[in-house]
Amino acid sequence: MFPSTTTTLEDYFDFCSADDIRLKGHRIGIDTVLNYYLEGYTSEKIHAELPSLSLEEIYATITYYLHHRTQVDVYLQRLAQQRETQYLQWNANSSSLVKRLRTEKSRRLLSKTDES
Numbered sequence: 001m002f003p004s005t006t007t008t009l010e011d012y013f014d015f016c017s018a019d020d021i022r023l024k025g026h027r028i029g030i031d032t033v034l035n036y037y038l039e040g041y042t043s044e045k046i047h048a049e050l051p052s053l054s055l056e057e058i059y060a061t062i063t064y065y066l067h068h069r070t071q072v073d074v075y076l077q078r079l080a081q082q083r084e085t086q087y088l089q090w091n092a093n094s095s096s097l098v099k100r101l102r103t104e105k106s107r108r109l110l111s112k113t114d115e116s
Contacts, residue, residue: 012060023057033061
């Protein structure tokens with residue numbers, strides 16, 4: 001006989017904030033799993049990429065997404081926008097060393113194209 005415990009999908013996650021939902025016991029956000037899923041990875045391939053997660057945790061994440069698709073899509077879009085904003089701010093405030101390295105990289109790429 002099975003023990004009488006009831007687990008809900010939400011039991012698999014830590015809802016740290018409105019912009020941070022992680023798999024319980026991990027530092028991995030549901031967005032990481034769902035980005036693989038939305039790129040067409042199977043659960044088994046996601047498990048190969050994220051071996052610290054069990055298949056059960058991966059299935060729970062995908063099931064949670066499918067049950068709350070509208071809300072999770074908004075969550076994923078918000079995270080993507082935040083990351084883009086952070087990248088643009090970082091890029092705009094890069095150190096002079098980073099700017100020189102980018103210039104040198106561009107120069108090298110241009111000289112390679114000119115040689116072709």
